[in-house]
Amino acid sequence: EIVLTQSPGTLSLSPGERATLSCRASQTVSSSYLAWYQQKPGQAPRLLIYGASSRAAGIPDRFSGSGSGTDFTLTISRLEPEDFAVYYCQQSRTFGQGTKVEIK
């Protein structure tokens, strides 16, 4: 069973800063089935990235995904106030534990 480990657990940043979130798989996985989601309090998750690097419809280009093999990254180039949330990666049927991006 694949385990996805996200780091850091919490990221404290200011608006305008760059955020780099990591998702590491316990074994090599297909990037075709790697996604990133954003979840705000009291809301359902929202798809940001699929296939490791493809942005979902309507997602701003400040969000980008990269990686392959066991290491994947979600980058938010310049944080907007609405980007402070929890981010999850998913590979196939497994989710990571999430990274909270909070305002510093």
Added chain:
Amino acid sequence: EVQLLESGGGLVQPGGSLRLSCTASGFTFTSYAMSWVRQAPGKGLEWVSAISNAAVSTYYADSAKGRFTISRDNSKNTLYLQLNSLRAEDTAVYYCAKVLGGSFPLIDYWGQGTLVTVSS
């Protein structure tokens, strides 16, 4: 606009049963696999189950096998999750989700969720 509306959650005693429903609109329901994902209070996401577009294939997490049953009625654009032998650890918000075409089981749309509370 894709809409997924869950219902059927509530308070149930340990060992009890519930049936969750999800009514879909805004897309061709018969063309897409569907899924259920849950989230315990204050915790992360857990994939629970999925079903192919024609209901030929079903998939379950180990935690759901033998207790939960996923099904769909394509004539009613409705997805179901039958929850049996419920345990306290099944307490969660259950999200209905549309699977991203060609990328099973990734999800492109989520419902707002329905809360299932298992407690005596």
